[in-house]
Amino acid sequence: MYKKILIPVDLSEPAMSEKGEAAAVELAKIGDAEIRLVTVQFPTPLTFMDYVPDDFEAQLRENSESALKELAAGLDYPKEKVSTAIRLGSVYAEVLAEAEAWGADLIVIGSHRPSMSTYLLGSNAKTIVRHAKCSVLVARD
Template identity: 45%
Template structure:
């Protein structure tokens, strides 16, 4: 079945990803597959960087990796079949790129219930579904 499952996680809303992680771990157990959690942080640029500590991006990445590590450990997925990674940029671009580079065969993504704004501008989940190089499962609580 699915051997490499990627789960995008918003580091600011980790509780929102729990259902997607549980789903991915359940699917991975059926086939002895791997689960990778991915967090994408935005590019911090321009004049804003003048007001941040010089090691801000390193601190942010370290904190984000710690959050992802705690999530994957709590999921019960064996450490030998679990990994975490972070990327910087646009969420859906980075998710699609990570899936392609890691050769994922499934992305399990959480999605909020659609709102009017979602219909007008689209959601990251919808963009991932349209552009992913593999199957995508969208889960909702």
């Protein structure tokens, strides 16, 4: 089955990410796979740099690392088979880059049900599905 399962996590919407986490853990148990949780941070726009503390991005990274470790610890899966990663940039590009760099053979992503706004504007899940070099499972309610 799958040996390396990547789970993109949106730390600002934990309920959506939980869908993907649950599905990924069940699949990982079948094949004794490794799991990696990845989150993507947006770079702080240059126009805001005068209004945020000098260590703002370092604080964001530290908070993200802490939240990811907490999520990883909460998974019903052996801790030695779970890792985390934080990337900086656009969500879909960084998730795809992490999948390729880590050698993922499956990406499991939680997503909203399609609505008119996502048909017109697009979504990260849609772009990941279209451009991934490995299998992608989109988990919904």
